[in-house]
């Protein structure tokens with residue numbers, strides 16, 4: 001794999017996770033070292049953006065006027081096929097156990113991840 | 120060993136014109152009076168934090184304001200678990216000999232001191248700043264995610280959660296100073312507006328102004344001193360995305376270690392003071408600690424197990440859900456009420472069972488930090 005994977009937290013339409021070369025562990029929050037074995041031999045990888053709904057809710061009362069304008073919106077924890085759990089938005093009428101694709105919805109100058117039912 | 124020798128709490132609710140230090144002072148004054156101690160007797164001070172008065176040195180700020188000159192003082196921050204962490208720390212400091220009488224105090228004008236949007240934004244920072252907060256997630260939505268999974272796996276229902284809200288309100292109806300005192304029914308809870316499904320408005324605690332305090336002493340300085348018999352903590356994660364499980368949390372290991380340290384079992388406990396920021400918080404904690412079987416906490420509440428005259432009286436002041444939640448002071452009010460009940464000084468609210476042992480449990484963050492404590496009446 002070459003180049004830096006797209007990462008929505010950096011304004012790009014993609015979902016990246018960090019992987020440990022030494023022990024094989026994958027995780028979501030970038031930290032530059034492995035929280036299990038301590039190795040600094042780690043790399044960012046692009047997720048295939050497929051997974052399963054682990055938990056899901058809908059935000060009716062948003063934390064800011066900007067988000068309230070978009071409310072209600074779904075929030076979910078998705079277990080990616082790469083073994084990493086991530087938080088995303090979710091399209092309506094989804095349930096725990098649903099197989100999903102994660103797409104990237106534009107917001108301001110960037111994107112945020114949205115889980116949608118895989119058909 | 121250390122003793123909880125005096126307690127004090129203000130009314131919780133809307134107190135226009137109050138401030139962090141005014142509420143702390145009011146509670147501290149009451150706790151000192153209850154302990155029968157003077158300012159000069161206090162050589163330790165443990166505070167929490169206040170979102171309306173962010174300060175690097177809240178403990179010394181308060182010491183100066185209140186008029187004490189402690190030889191040991193600082194703040195503690197583990198979110199909602201701070202109150203019991205402050206109690207546990209004071210217990211250890213007193214046992215270690217660094218202080219004889221430690222004032223533990225918290226207060227905050229969280230309701231009137233800032234806008235509701237500001238409070239929501241401040242609290243949402245318990246989320247991860249890069250991966251969670253930018254999604255517009257809120258504290259209720261984090262707990263709702265837990266609720267969705269827990270209810271899916273365990274079989275707990277919204278009706279069960281509602282029973283816990285009803286019990287907390289029944290208790291608050293009898294408690295002067297409680298923030299929410301209008302009686303509610305299970306159907307009221309189920310009909311209240313959705314906040315973050317499955318959590319509805321009445322599944323969530325209010326935001327309150329208030330303060331609470333107690334004194335932890337090396338010696339039982341009066342006839343109503345209670346002994347701290349064992350404590351423990353567990354910290355499994357900070358952010359929900361990294362939680363190892365949405366069904367098993369730190370309350371299990373924290374409480375079982377506290378029981379072991381105290382040399383008692385779950386069945387020996389006669390009073391429960393359990394953190395209840397949301398009904399799902401209370402349900403999970405009751406079930407994980409072992410007071411109810413998994414999925415049974417709501418049915419147990421409906422059957423009266425957690426009523427003041429039940430087998431295990433719970434948060435008899437109304438808890439966070441109805442007495443109110445002012446930040447760090449929220450969980451300290453649980454300690455104050457436990458103290459009054461175990462020492463038979465709860466007046467009209469006095470529980471008939473006269474238990475000798477209580478378990479206190481606090482949760483901070485998103486079920487992230489857990490503190491458990493066993494307290495005993497020895498006389």
Ligand SMILES: [Zn+2]
Pocket residue numbers: 020021022023024025034035036037038039
């Ligand atoms: Zn590793």
